[in-house]
Amino acid sequence: MPNDAQQDSLAExxxxxxxxxxxxxxxxxxxxxxxxxxFRYTFRMxxxxxxxxxxxxxxxxxxxxxSAELRADGAFRTWLFRIARNLCIxxxxxHKLMELPPDAQYSGAxxxxxxxxxxxxxxxxxxxxxxxxxxxxxxxxxxxxxxADILKISVPALKSRLYRGRRALRDKLxxxxxxxx
Amino acid sequence: xxxxxxxxLVDLYAGRELTSELDxxxxxxxxxxxxxxxxxxxxxxxxxxxxxxxxxxxxxxSYQRILMKLxxxxxxxxxxxxxxxxxxYHLPIQG
Numbered sequence: 001m002p003n004d005a006q007q008d009s010l011a012e013x014x015x016x017x018x019x020x021x022x023x024x025x026x027x028x029x030x031x032x033x034x035x036x037x038x039f040r041y042t043f044r045m046x047x048x049x050x051x052x053x054x055x056x057x058x059x060x061x062x063x064x065x066x067s068a069e070l071r072a073d074g075a076f077r078t079w080l081f082r083i084a085r086n087l088c089i090x091x092x093x094x095h096k097l098m099e100l101p102p103d104a105q106y107s108g109a110x111x112x113x114x115x116x117x118x119x120x121x122x123x124x125x126x127x128x129x130x131x132x133x134x135x136x137x138x139x140x141x142x143x144x145x146x147x148a149d150i151l152k153i154s155v156p157a158l159k160s161r162l163y164r165g166r167r168a169l170r171d172k173l174x175x176x177x178x179x180x181x
Numbered sequence: 182x183x184x185x186x187x188x189x190l191v192d193l194y195a196g197r198e199l200t201s202e203l204d205x206x207x208x209x210x211x212x213x214x215x216x217x218x219x220x221x222x223x224x225x226x227x228x229x230x231x232x233x234x235x236x237x238x239x240x241x242x243s244y245q246r247i248l249m250k251l252x253x254x255x256x257x258x259x260x261x262x263x264x265x266x267x268x269x270y271h272l273p274i275q276g
Contacts, residue, residue, distance in 0.1 A: 024257035031258065035247060036239045043237035053243055057250035064256060119230060138231035163192040170227040177223040177230070 008033060012076055019067050031060050034077070037140075038084050044135045045088035046095075047124060055091060059084045078149045085150060089128070115176060122172040130165030137162050184214055191217070195224035 011033055019026035038059050043052035062083050063070075070076065123131060136147035137158075148158040170177055187210045193199050194207050211218035251258045 027251070027256050028258045031248070031251070035244065039239050039243060039247070040236045049237075049243060052237070053246050053250065057247045057254070060247075060251055061254055061256060115230070116234065119234070134231060138228060139234055139236075141232070163196075166192070166195060166224060166227055166231075169231075170223050173223075173227065177226040178219070179226070 016070055016076060019064070020070065027060060027064055030063060034080060035060070038080065041081065041135070041140060042084055042088055044139055045085070045132075046091055047120070051091055051095075055084060055087045058087050062087075075149075078146065081150045085132075092128070118176060119169075119173065122169055125172065126165060126168055129161060130168050133158055133162040134165045134169065138166075184210060184217060187211075187214075187217055188220070191220050191224055194221055195228045197225075197228075 011029070015026050015029035015033065018029065035056065039052055039056045042055040042059070043049065046052050046055060059080065063080065066083075070079075123134065126134070132151060133147060136142045136150065137144060142150075144155050144158050144162070147162075148155045151158065153161075187207055190199065190203065190207060194204065197204075199207065207221060211221050248258060
């Protein structure tokens with residue numbers, strides 16, 4: 001019996017073929033498959049739900065507009081994340097101009113919640129060059145290869161940025177990381 | 182192994198990329214070197230905290246709002262189930 005990843009891969013192939021053939025239900029299928037992951041990623045990048053929803057919707061609209069470029073060869077997910085990434089970077093530039101604050105919706109035990117807020121603020125303050133590898137590899141648990149492909153850099157370069165990013169974050173957090181979280 | 186080499190391995194230790202033998206060697210070395218120990222503990226705690234950070238909640242409301250946005254922009258897409266009543270748009274009753 002195929003595992004989840006194989007089933008996702010089969011479903012992806014089926015929906016991409018359907019999209020190429022102009023099947024109107026294809027976008028719905030692709031959204032069911034990747035909507036949550038793209039939303040999570042855009043939320044992590046942008047820090048608020050409204051912008052994440054906008055960026056997620058726009059990502060899938062661009063899939064339709066650019067469906068001629070699509071190939072069901074396993075690179076779709078990388079391509080999809082690249083679209084989402086470009087949209088997030090555009091939005092982050094707008095945020096910089098408008099100075100929009102991120103959402104502050106956290107729940108859980110008070111001490112850990114306070115730490116989460118501190119960590120997220122420190123993460124948001126990191127240069128994008130360091131923040132992105134942390135989002136891909138540590139928060140979204142992507143492989144170094146997949147993250148490197150999205151960023152169009154080599155795996156060693158990705159790892160170098162990841163390690164420097166972790167250190168930069170730790171240095172911002174200081175003594176907060178001395179105890180086991 | 183000397184401590185300079187251990188210092189170079191801290192990034193791998195923090196990401197749990199070392200073998201269990203090297204992990205144990207590092208921890209033994211850290212017991213003798215407080216600077217190395219601080220680097221190892223704080224960096225590993227940072228990585229653990231990030232990796233244990235809960236994903237942003239993908240709510241039914243977000244799912245439906247994204248569908249609405251897609252639909253409003255002309256995408257041929259339908260929700261897998263009808264939107265809950267509180268998320269549906271209602272036209273005002275006139276007359």
